[in-house]
Amino acid sequence: MDYKRIKVSRTEDVVTVTLNRPDKLNGVDMGMFEELIHVSRALRKDRQLRAVIMTGSGDNFSSGLDFKSMMTNKSNAAKLLFKWWPGQSNRAQQVSSNWRKLSVPVIAAIDGYCWGAGMQIALGADFRICSPNANLSIMESKMGLTSDMAGSIALREVMPKDRAMLISICGQEVSAEEALKYGLVTEVCEDPLEAAQMLANKVKRMSPDVNAAMKHMYTRYWTAPAWKLLAYETYSQIRIMLGRNFGRMQSALRKKTPPEFQPRQRYW
Structure with a gap:
């Protein structure tokens, strides 16, 4: 456009x-x-x-x-x-x-x-x-x-x-x-x-998957019942840990180098 x-x-x-x-x-x-x-x-x-x-x-x-x-x-x-x-x-x-x-x-x-x-x-x-x-x-x-x-x-x-x-x-x-x-x-x-x-x-120095999960957690569930927030916390944590950027972050921490992240996962 x-x-x-x-x-x-x-x-x-x-x-x-x-x-x-x-x-x-x-x-x-x-x-x-x-x-x-x-x-x-x-x-x-x-x-x-x-x-x-x-x-x-x-x-x-x-x-x-x-x-x-x-x-x-x-x-x-x-x-x-x-x-x-x-x-x-x-x-x-x-x-x-x-x-x-x-x-x-x-x-x-x-x-x-x-x-x-x-x-x-x-x-x-x-x-x-x-x-x-x-x-x-x-x-x-x-x-x-x-x-x-x-x-x-x-x-x-x-x-x-x-x-x-x-x-x-x-x-x-x-x-x-x-x-x-x-x-x-x-x-x-x-x-x-x-x-x-x-x-x-x-x-930009943080995982794009974590940024997405945290943003959606607070925008969607800030005023929601506690059980919905707790459920989303667990869901997003599992998805993050299964993603490629989690491994890249852990590797960067071990090597003490800046992480090189992949694009954000599709489900966010």
């Missing part, structure tokens, strides 16, 4: 996805929805992939939904909200929920505005690293709307319910320091993209 609203670059086995409408503060229009859905689905099939970094071009992650662009075609809302089954993700929700389905860590590097739809996209990442001047907000309530882009899944995992309700209902703008205090972001640093790249390099 020839992307026009995002940029996708690859350095070895780490892919960087950049929201690329700087003249619109990376506002999310229908084209960006479609391109984010396409790239997230394509990356899910890539067993060579080790990590994904999401960021925005210019000085902002995203100012949110481009309402003016979206409202020029009234059918856009229907396309985004339609779903065959209530429990599945519609197209609006997939720009967040699809990143949770990847078998590799996804890291959001946030600078400037991260509002509305942009915040929902960032909540699909496993880690959020922001600059000190970042400004974050779940501001759909200011538009007379509720959040409907799947970010609430991550929100319930990282924040207390009362704080999540407060910033969502009031459309509160949150500074970097407040976001770190509330658990909305993982880290605050001067250069979030550089920090994201450093984290991706750390991830």
Whole structure:
């Protein structure tokens, strides 16, 4: 696909996805929805992939939904909200929920505005690293709307319910320091993209099978009954120990050399 609203670059086995409408503060229009859905689905099939970094071009992650662009075609809302089954993700929700389905860590590097739809996209990442001047907000309530882009899944995992309700209902703008205090972001640093790249390099030194198992364990079973989490722990451990990368890791530990991993196993 020839992307026009995002940029996708690859350095070895780490892919960087950049929201690329700087003249619109990376506002999310229908084209960006479609391109984010396409790239997230394509990356899910890539067993060579080790990590994904999401960021925005210019000085902002995203100012949110481009309402003016979206409202020029009234059918856009229907396309985004339609779903065959209530429990599945519609197209609006997939720009967040699809990143949770990847078998590799996804890291959001946030600078400037991260509002509305942009915040929902960032909540699909496993880690959020922001600059000190970042400004974050779940501001759909200011538009007379509720959040409907799947970010609430991550929100319930990282924040207390009362704080999540407060910033969502009031459309509160949150500074970097407040976001770190509330658990909305993982880290605050001067250069979030550089920090994201450093984290991706750390991830690459670990077994891709272990990374996949740990990610799915926490995203699928974080709020599940304990018995389901225990069952998945046992299942994933057995699958890892039967895989080639486990042997490579043990050999590297004995030789005290960096491990050379094979691509991720197919069942993750």
